[in-house]
Amino acid sequence: MKSRNADVAAEQKLLTREDVRTLMLSSFGGALEFYDFVIYVFYAKVLSELFFPAGLNPFWALLNTYGIFAAGYLFRPLGGIVMAHFGDLFGRKRLFALSIMMMALPTLCLGLMPTFATIGYAAPILLLVLRMIQGVAIGGEIPAAWTFVSEHVPEKRIGMANGFLTGGLSLGILLGSLIALGMAKLFSSEAILNGAWRIPFIIGGLFGLLTLYLRSYLHETPVFKAMQQRKELVTEMPVKVLVSKHKTAVSIGMLLTWFLTGCIVVILLAMPQLLTGSFGFSSTQAFEMQSMAIVMQMLGCVIYGLLADRLGTGRVLIGGIVFTGVMTALFYPALGKYSDSLIFILYLLLGLAAGVAGIVSAAMIRMFPPAIRFTGISFSYNVAYAIVGGLTLPLVQWLSRFSPIGAMYYILPLCVVGILAAGVFQIRYR
Template sequence: MNNTNSNGPSTSVTRPLGARDIKTLGLSALGGALEFYDFVIFVFFASVVGQLFFPPDMPEWLRLVQTFGIFAAGYIARPIGGVIMAHFGDRLGRKKMFMLSIMLMALPTLLMGLLPTYATIGYLAPILLLAMRMLQGAAIGGEAPGAWVFVTEHVPARHTAFATSTLSAGLVAGILLGSFMATGLNYVMSEETLYSWGWRVPFLVGGVLGFVTLYLRRYLHETPVFTEMQENQSLSEELPMRTLLRDYLPGVAISMLATWLLTAAVVVTILMTPTLLQSFAGIDRGLTLQANCVAIVCLIIGCLSAGALADRIGDGIVLVISCAGLGITYFYFFWLMHHDVSMLFPLYALVGFFGGLTGIVPAIAVKSFPAAIRFTGLSFSYNVAYAIAGGLTPMIVTTSIKTLPMSPAWYVAGVMSVGVVMGIMLARRHYHYRAQPAH
């Protein structure tokens, strides 16, 4: 595999993080949190949306499948937006695409909060919901890869994992905002009010937050790496995608595999689990949402911890520990919740912490491509893998759980087993590289 550990032509590898680096990481993480809130708020209101946008006589399990199907459509649209934005990001600049992605996210989120329901316009309601969800997917397709490239090209190469983990923590914080919103509305509104108009509030708020994010990103600067490539006229002379598919397929493969780990850690254990516990384990909605908030806070802590540790001992070792921990703890957690909810909070917190592997996944992917095609390489690998794994996972889990109640836990355990093997391979390569004599 072609592995590029340097952040760019002249980025210092050894200098410490400076005030400008901290500002860039902070604003990028905050902006990512607000944008990711827009993307994930849908899943926290999946049960409510399913009731309002599909026929009332539809079986609950089928309604949930179709609702998560619309959720999955957002992932399917990601490669389109991601590849297009990445192409121009490698040609015109990282910051321009960083700004564009938030514009493409804010508008459909706002419109989702204004959509008429099935009771008003019939089957046109889910069709419009699907269209808005796909626009969101196209926007987020450029956001996450662009953000990871943006922050890693601002910091010294030895802080790559911490930079990506900071941004990942910011994205996860967006999930936390969604969870807080869902929990808060669940407590301050009656069920009748929530189904009447309360469900619109988080989408309308999300649209406004999108424009706040756009304003914040005005204060960010183009990356030093891209600026220097422009000055040296070392930008990719041919289509970045052509270069990627011809010369960097091993990097694409390992980045896609790493993304698969991320989808299991986020989509199943964080985004889907509250709804699954409500629908199939009979746990109170408010209780599951509270526990989910705790798990997400621990996920943020896990992201930052994994990133800081990976810069010291290597991505591979941290990946092995995190994948093994997540596979074991989530399996026990999901099994126990069908019998005893007394350990809901501490076990879900532990699941969230080991989910911190999401902080180092983008670092593994970023290091797989040179600067000239880095945005395209990461965006293509990440979004195609997410479209497949993230899009199919909700459908697989929700359709199989009716006959196999432990299917979410088995799925996560299986994917994490692959992650352990991958981590061992990365660790062996890391120490083999360090053992080579200097030339």
């Protein structure tokens, strides 16, 4: 009896020093990968001027640059599925290290490579190749991080670990915004065009390589090593097992990823454009609101994760999505009608509510058995993100033709979809 109580106490204890190190390095690496992936967006106009012919219409140059950015999204599913395949067969750690190397090196190369003025049409071609490699990397990194961390920490801490890790990804977006703002204050537009634009990419690449070195000290997950010892690794192609035996889990994972995408893209990333374009906020106000909302969303990720460990992932998902829907219904109609301070408070609460996206991965961890877990999460997340990630903003823009708060009419139905998916998860997987 005493031994059993000791086992229970050990299971419920706080994370060990090794667990904390694993979580911190995984979160830091994920933040830097997201930084490397999104910093391209902040410098899209600069890149369009430097990597395409000078006589090209600025509209077409910028469109080409965004098209190359989109190529990164298109290669996410391929990268995620291929890397997850080998991760389920040969180990999580190797692919976890490979993903950050494939993100850091192209970012560093982009910061150092010659422009169109030097190498002509080879410049945009190289730019496309680098983004394709980064798309493969980001497709593998996020599912790898969720899987790696979840298989290291005690089962009673999976929610907290995933919340903390997903909050780290949002930190990468925040870092990108802050560095872009700092560069704009330190350098003139001419100085940025003349070479200062390289600094954020070089910083991201060097920090990524540092993280790669630090990750070399991480160990393979206990779950994978146990499967190796018991010879329980899947013998067929993991994706074949996935689509034949886990259709419900894949469907739930894709629907929850759709909700997660709405929280990140619409509520956080696209908000400054709405605030400045339709409701008269200054760029500074919009940036400050966005930055604080990201911080609140990161805090929400951790809070929801802690609650999921205590109350159950399904229940907390349902409650958090309901909270997101309520705050959406309060925030958007308030725009243009109430004081800036009240709108700011409502937006912070909406950001906090949207932190429920941080435990979507905890749900997927529980839906897929260890032998195909990496593949299951990667397939569900990347295929869904590739589809809805590209369609979300055009659809929101279309809805905005009928109402300045068209985004609300996208988020509210999405909350209903999320609640239904979380309800099925609660019934089948808990």
